[in-house]
Amino acid sequence: MFAHYLDLAWRSLKATPLATSLMALAIAIGIGVTMVSLSVYHMMSADPIPSKSSKLYAVQLQVMDEGQTYHSADDIPFQLTFLDAKNLYQTLNIDKKVAMFKSGFAVHVNNPEVSPMLQTTRLITREFFAMFELSFLYGGVWSQSQADNAAPVAVIDETIAQKLFGRSDVVGESIYLAQRRYQVVGVTKEWQPNVKMYDLNNGAFADAERIFIPFSHAAAYEIDTWGNTNGWKREEINNFTDKMNSEMLWTQFWVELENEKEQQALETQLDNYIQSQQDLGRFNRKTREFSLRNVTEWLEYNNVVSEDNKVMIGLSFMFLAVCLANILGLLLAKFLKRAPDVGVRRALGASKTQVFYQHLVEVALLGFMGGVIGIVFAQLGLWGIRKTSHVYESLATMDVSMLLAAPSIAIVTCILAGLYPAWIVCKTSPAIYLKVQ
Amino acid sequence: MLELKPIINALLRSKVGAVLAILQLALTLAIVSNSLSIISERVTYLNKPTGYPEESIITFSVMSFDDKIDANQQLIVDERILKSIPGVIEAVGVSSVPLSGGGSNSGFSLTPEDDGKHTNSGHLYANEQVIRTLGVKLIEGRDFTSGDVLISSEYAKQPDVVIASKAFTDEIFGEGKGLGETIYYGGGPLKVVGIVERMTNAWPRFKNADRLIIFPMVNANGFQDFLVRTDPSLRDEVMKKIESAMLQENPSRVITGIKGLDDVKGKYNSKDLLMLRMLLVLITALVVVTALGIFGLTQFNISKRTKQIGTRRALGARKSAIVRYFVVENLIVCAIGLVLGTVATVFLGQKLMSLYSVPPLEVSYILITALGLIVLCIASVIFPAKKAANISPSIATRSV
Numbered sequence: 143m144f145a146h147y148l149d150l151a152w153r154s155l156k157a158t159p160l161a162t163s164l165m166a167l168a169i170a171i172g173i174g175v176t177m178v179s180l181s182v183y184h185m186m187s188a189d190p191i192p193s194k195s196s197k198l199y200a201v202q203l204q205v206m207d208e209g210q211t212y213h214s215a216d217d218i219p220f221q222l223t224f225l226d227a228k229n230l231y232q233t234l235n236i237d238k239k240v241a242m243f244k245s246g247f248a249v250h251v252n253n254p255e256v257s258p259m260l261q262t263t264r265l266i267t268r269e270f271f272a273m274f275e276l277s278f279l280y281g282g283v284w285s286q287s288q289a290d291n292a293a294p295v296a297v298i299d300e301t302i303a304q305k306l307f308g309r310s311d312v313v314g315e316s317i318y319l320a321q322r323r324y325q326v327v328g329v330t331k332e333w334q335p336n337v338k339m340y341d342l343n344n345g346a347f348a349d350a351e352r353i354f355i356p357f358s359h360a361a362a363y364e365i366d367t368w369g370n371t372n373g374w375k376r377e378e379i380n381n382f383t384d385k386m387n388s389e390m391l392w393t394q395f396w397v398e399l400e401n402e403k404e405q406q407a408l409e410t411q412l413d414n415y416i417q418s419q420q421d422l423g424r425f426n427r428k429t430r431e432f433s434l435r436n437v438t439e440w441l442e443y444n445n446v447v448s449e450d451n452k453v454m455i456g457l458s459f460m461f462l463a464v465c466l467a468n469i470l471g472l473l474l475a476k477f478l479k480r481a482p483d484v485g486v487r488r489a490l491g492a493s494k495t496q497v498f499y500q501h502l503v504e505v506a507l508l509g510f511m512g513g514v515i516g517i518v519f520a521q522l523g524l525w526g527i528r529k530t531s532h533v534y535e536s537l538a539t540m541d542v543s544m545l546l547a548a549p550s551i552a553i554v555t556c557i558l559a560g561l562y563p564a565w566i567v568c569k570t571s572p573a574i575y576l577k578v579q
Numbered sequence: 580m581l582e583l584k585p586i587i588n589a590l591l592r593s594k595v596g597a598v599l600a601i602l603q604l605a606l607t608l609a610i611v612s613n614s615l616s617i618i619s620e621r622v623t624y625l626n627k628p629t630g631y632p633e634e635s636i637i638t639f640s641v642m643s644f645d646d647k648i649d650a651n652q653q654l655i656v657d658e659r660i661l662k663s664i665p666g667v668i669e670a671v672g673v674s675s676v677p678l679s680g681g682g683s684n685s686g687f688s689l690t691p692e693d694d695g696k697h698t699n700s701g702h703l704y705a706n707e708q709v710i711r712t713l714g715v716k717l718i719e720g721r722d723f724t725s726g727d728v729l730i731s732s733e734y735a736k737q738p739d740v741v742i743a744s745k746a747f748t749d750e751i752f753g754e755g756k757g758l759g760e761t762i763y764y765g766g767g768p769l770k771v772v773g774i775v776e777r778m779t780n781a782w783p784r785f786k787n788a789d790r791l792i793i794f795p796m797v798n799a800n801g802f803q804d805f806l807v808r809t810d811p812s813l814r815d816e817v818m819k820k821i822e823s824a825m826l827q828e829n830p831s832r833v834i835t836g837i838k839g840l841d842d843v844k845g846k847y848n849s850k851d852l853l854m855l856r857m858l859l860v861l862i863t864a865l866v867v868v869t870a871l872g873i874f875g876l877t878q879f880n881i882s883k884r885t886k887q888i889g890t891r892r893a894l895g896a897r898k899s900a901i902v903r904y905f906v907v908e909n910l911i912v913c914a915i916g917l918v919l920g921t922v923a924t925v926f927l928g929q930k931l932m933s934l935y936s937v938p939p940l941e942v943s944y945i946l947i948t949a950l951g952l953i954v955l956c957i958a959s960v961i962f963p964a965k966k967a968a969n970i971s972p973s974i975a976t977r978s979v
Contacts, residue, residue: 161875164871167871168871171868172868174864175860175861175864178857179857246642248642248643248833258833260642318644320801321644321646378735379731400935437643440805450850453854453937454861457614461865463606463863464610464868465868467602467603468601468603468868468869468872468875470877471595471596471600471879472872473601474595474599475596478883523857523860526860527853527856531846531852531853534849
């Protein structure tokens with residue numbers, strides 16, 4: 143029966159090409175516009191690390207004096223001081239913790255044929271790879287003793303390996319970060335989370351770093367940050383050692399917690415840490431404040447999805463509603479015009495349900511057509527967005543779920559719009575039309 | 580003369596079509612006028628002058644990896660290399676690039692004591708060539724001289740003088756004042772020797788975007804930003820030559836991000852530009868869809884009343900009367916839609932304002948949109964109404 147209705151629907155649509163194209167166009171435009179904003183929203187708000195997003199926590203400490211404010215929702219600075227990151231890493235009794243910050247170097251291999259390149263580099267502690275799920279193609283992470291001795295060792299990703307050496311298996315090779323020679327101990331698979339959740343300070347959608355070196359190098363080689371430095375206090379800073387010991391904020395600290403119990407234990411430890419620092423004259427607020435936010439909460443707290451995007455989503459759905467009203471009107475017109483046919487069919491024994499069902503099949507088909515054309519429009523729109531800025535290259539795309547969502551939304555919209563006209567037409571009384579004939 | 584009563588009766592009898600049209604018009608008014616308001620705010624922001632001749636300035640960064648080189652000395656050499664490229668007017672090494680979203684911003688005060696009363700401003704460090712390179716207009720005082728410039732690699736040292744933007748001096752000293760006065764930064768005094776009419780700091784979107792202070796100071800390290808002002812017609816040529824010219828002298832470094840200051844600004848503003856474009860596409864599509872909808876509904880109304888029209892014509896109604904009938908009917912629908920729409924518009928505007936940082940909706944946007952919709956309504960009814968007027972009176976005598 144469904145096939146028969148589909149055939150009838152197809153014929154009906156073909157019989158009124160103008161009305162059909164108008165309706166398909168209206169739904170396609172509506173879907174196109176809605177899908178563009180939905181896709182960008184979907185990519186921006188997508189969980190960057192689904193298996194860990196409820197286990198990885200960003201640590202924040204309220205280091206600022208009483209009365210000082212910070213541009214975060216709860217006044218707690220987004221970043222930590224170098225001192226705190228270092229101390230927490232050394233003192234917290236927890237296996238999975240990472241202290242880190244962003245830097246960068248001119249990278250080369252002392253080979254005149256390979257031109258040097260500027261690369262952002264992340265200074266991390268060993269746990270980073272396991273916590274954020276980077277996988278190694280060759281080699282592995284440096285040892286703890288290498289980190290402690292600030293041995294010149296680095297982990298790079300496969301694209302860097304390819305650029306510098308033309309192959310991926312480069313464990314044991316030497317690269318130069320500025321003038322310092324580093325030995326490659328591991329090569330990771332390319333890793334680009336859609337949101338750079340572990341460091342949102344310089345663009346949530348910025349590229350992840352591709353070179354990793356031990357956090358201990360910061361002190362050993364005076365490596366400064368390439369990220370933001372936020373100062374809140376007047377301090378005499380004459381050299382890098384002063385900066386490392388200052389209250390300036392420029393590092394990030396994350397932990398991985400398995401359950402509530404571990405979280406509570408960590409909270410106690412953090413509180414104790416602040417207390418111990420208070421004895422040294424730091425953290426001089428009346429209340430000891432810190433916060434632990436998992437990835438999901440962290441992205442929300444940092445407003446990763448922009449306001450513009452939320453406004454666009456709202457307007458797009460209102461727009462879709464206009465298209466719906468539009469199609470409803472056109473369908474009503476079309477179906478009522480066909481009332482005489484329906485009258486005859488009803489007189490020949492078609493039940494109301496059958497007539498109703500047949501018309502819904504027709505609108506669903508229409509919705510499907512509109513949805514498919516809508517995908518084309520959406521792709522066009524997304525292409526336009528990608529052209530606007532390089533930032534949107536990976537964001538302005540439709541993944542499979544969005545590709546499937548488009549025709550689904552179109553069909554649902556059309557069926558919603560078609561319910562009333564189909565209901566009206568199936569109520570057609572056979573008698574009227576037979577009489578006139 | 581206007582057949583108001585029969586029109587209203589006819590409308591009441593086929594309510595659904597009219598209700599749908601009213602709904603569409605109301606929503607369209609709400610969406611379009613709110614979008615227009617957001618668009619106009621963004622356009623104003625994007626067109627706001629920065630004070631710089633953006634089309635004739637090039638910026639780029641240098642990362643050296645030879646730590647034996649004296650960075651401050653290298654900076655002087657580099658500026659000389661850049662100035663020798665044909666088409667270059669002036670070049671300078673800067674601590675950060677205006678309009679780029681990255682730089683320094685601090686509090687400045689009127690007293691050496693840190694009493695917490697600060698006026699925030701962006702600031703950057705460069706030598707005496709900076710004002711000429713930026714191409715900004717000095718309206719009071721003097722430009723830097725080479726004697727003003729402090730070359731030092733010590734963090735804590737500070738020059739004696741600064742040049743500030745008028746927006747900053749107006750803010751801290753009061754309108755028109757500031758020249759020759761002293762401000763304090765980290766306890767150290769800085770005399771304002773020059774005031775620039777307009778120059779934007781690194782964050783054009785921020786409230787204090789117009790406040791910028793320039794320190795005549797060079798503290799170069801391995802990473803250095805440069806600004807180059809060129810003859811605008813030769814800018815592309817110069818851009819191509821920069822990398823090789825810089826590397827020829829000293830190959831132990833990487834030159835990156837060679838681009839125009841207009842591109843730097845474009846990148847910083849890409850979110851606003853995107854929103855602008857998306858909203859423009861949205862309202863264009865919306866207007867098309869609404870026009871199609873009203874056109875379709877009128878067409879349907881007319882086809883339903885073919886017999887009625889034929890009868891009226893047979894009874895002597897003029898073609899113009901038929902056209903007028905439909906135009907008036909449409910205008911009534913349009914008017915109701917717009918009244919409801921105005922309510923929806925204000926509601927949406929307030930909702931958006933309470934949730935997000937959008938500007939308050941001005942009445943003019945509602946009026947402009949409403950006027951546009953009235954024109955749209957009339958335009959989309961004229962064609963089907965004229966067709967209706969051509970219905971032959973004989974139709975009234977046929978049975979189907």
